[in-house]
Amino acid sequence: MKALYFAWVRERIGRAEEELSPPPEVGTVGELIAWLKTRDEGYALAFENAAVIRAAIDKAHARHDTAIAGAREIAFFPPMTGG
């Protein structure tokens, strides 16, 4: 699964995208965040306040309890500030 990071999530992790192969027990967006958070300090900082992190699966907004099964692309980003 391809992961994309935007805005300060991208800056804290230090990359804009990567391939992820989470273990099978990672079933939801929230579980994927928890798994990523343990990777290194950058991920820990990006996801330190997991509640504010927004996610999208295949370019559509997804909740933290959404299943990631079948997702080709998952994105993580802060609350949006466009407009």
Added chain:
Amino acid sequence: MKALYFAWVRERIGRAEEELSPPPEVGTVGELIAWLKTRDEGYALAFENAAVIRAAIDKAHARHDTAIAGAREIAFFPPMTGG
């Protein structure tokens, strides 16, 4: 006092403006309408449904119970349909 008439009030009365000298017992906008209504058929038709008629004294909206004492210009017209 100068009277002005607009839109279908003007058309029914058959003139756009005139000088009025109402008797002293005509004290309010509503009383002036009742007095005008007796003048001829045109006025009667213009003011047949007095409740819908709007008035302005010296170019500011006035209610039917507003006193006309001191008014230099009084206007009668239908509900507005601009915008």
Added chain:
Amino acid sequence: MTPTLRIQSAPFDPAQEAARIENGRRDIGAIVSFTGLCRDEDATLAALELEHYPGMAEAEIARVAAEALSRWPLQALTIIHRHGRILPGEKIVLVIAAARHRGEAFAAAEFLMDYLKTRAPFWKKEHRADGSVGDWVAPKAKDDAAAQRWRE
């Protein structure tokens, strides 16, 4: 801030009016523009004749503008209302409100239109495509209701 308020028979250009407001400024966050047009869906209308009460129209629009400026912190405000003969597709009225934040600009523009509809002394008469003179446009109850909600 002095609003731009005009009553005229000539057409107006919303783009030109918006440009006058922007004019190199860096402090405006939101511009809401409303344009009201002469509508003729059935191809039965030749023109609208807009009668107005000269002097009172200007005074009433100034009062409505002052009321909007007292309610919202507007950075710029333009109101233009045409009178006379107006053809289908032509613009009748323009309101532009500029503010730091969009909520203020939206609210002021909508308030102004609701108030202009029910308080500005203009009356529309239809001239039909078949050459006959049609009716005076009837006021809409929902216009009164729209104006009423700002008093709550």
Added chain:
Amino acid sequence: MTPTLRIQSAPFDPAQEAARIENGRRDIGAIVSFTGLCRDEDATLAALELEHYPGMAEAEIARVAAEALSRWPLQALTIIHRHGRILPGEKIVLVIAAARHRGEAFAAAEFLMDYLKTRAPFWKKEHRADGSVGDWVAPKAKDDAAAQRWRE
């Protein structure tokens, strides 16, 4: 009716977009246009950098537009959102809604802005006038509240 939806780094011209909508039509009664601008009241901002999620930004704006079209009988709709470097005074976002009646055009335009603010994947970063890179602009609680009211 197919809305005009664009995401671009180049500036846009609201007047040109409005003209594309009007284009000789006689059935439009009301056009509401919203322009959001890059604001810098304190002269501390050099530019905003607007990051976006290509692909999702287009998809989300299309979803929000479809939602507006399902709620109001719009005759025309344009949404343009810029990304990249935007200078103070420049325009960031444009929404134009055309309808027979003003209430529909106002409601649709305000709904669209509330939804774009909270759902379209764009993020603003400040570049300061002193050459430093500033903060990511923080989301506003009132933007969430503004979007929430359309669900009631």
